[in-house]
Amino acid sequence: MAADKNKPEILATKVVAQSRLFKVESLDLRFSNGVERTYERMKPSGRHAVLVVPVTAKGDLLLIREYSAGTEQYELGFPKGLIDPGEEAAEAANRELKEEIGFGARQLVPLKEVVLAPSYFSSRMTLFLAQDLYPEQLEGDEPEPLEIVRWPVSQAEELLHHLDFAEARSITALFLALNHLSQ
Secondary structure, eight states, X not given: OGGGGGOOEEEEEEEEEEOSSOEEEEEEEEOTTSOEEEEEEEOOXXXXXXXXXXXXXXXXXXXXXXXXXXXXXXXXEOOEEEOOTTOOHHHHHHHHHHHHTSEEEEEEEEEEEEESOTTTOOOEEEEEEEXXXXXXXXXXXXXXXXXXXXXXXXXXXHHTTOTTOOOHHHHHHHHHHHHHHHO
């Protein structure tokens, strides 16, 4: 942790914008060489998230197609969601599977904890591989039913070229899951 010794000093923080979901925070920083700068970031919420790559016994990936307000279109990706207070990451992963695709997993393998854009966000997401699936449905919070898409693991490379499969976290999780499955 020697790199932490030279972290910039935070001189001031303030919320400069906020919505129902987000707060934008301004940070005035002084670096070890005396240079001062103002940065903006999403104010840390303290809540982290999970994303799960479910693989069936027949060797199919289970993806969901859902509307994404950021791109204003339907995107193909893996089940994901926030970790509820008091919940462990693996519990959240299994809950999200049940809510979004109607399956639980007897085997959840943590693949990696990632950060989307560390210059602007502090939220972390734990990526999981889910295997030994069993049917179980929980009520989710999605505004419309999610379309479930089965995709053969053997054709995963073709998925990378699919126009609707563009979310960086899902692509990262796919690569990590394929690496784990090949070992």
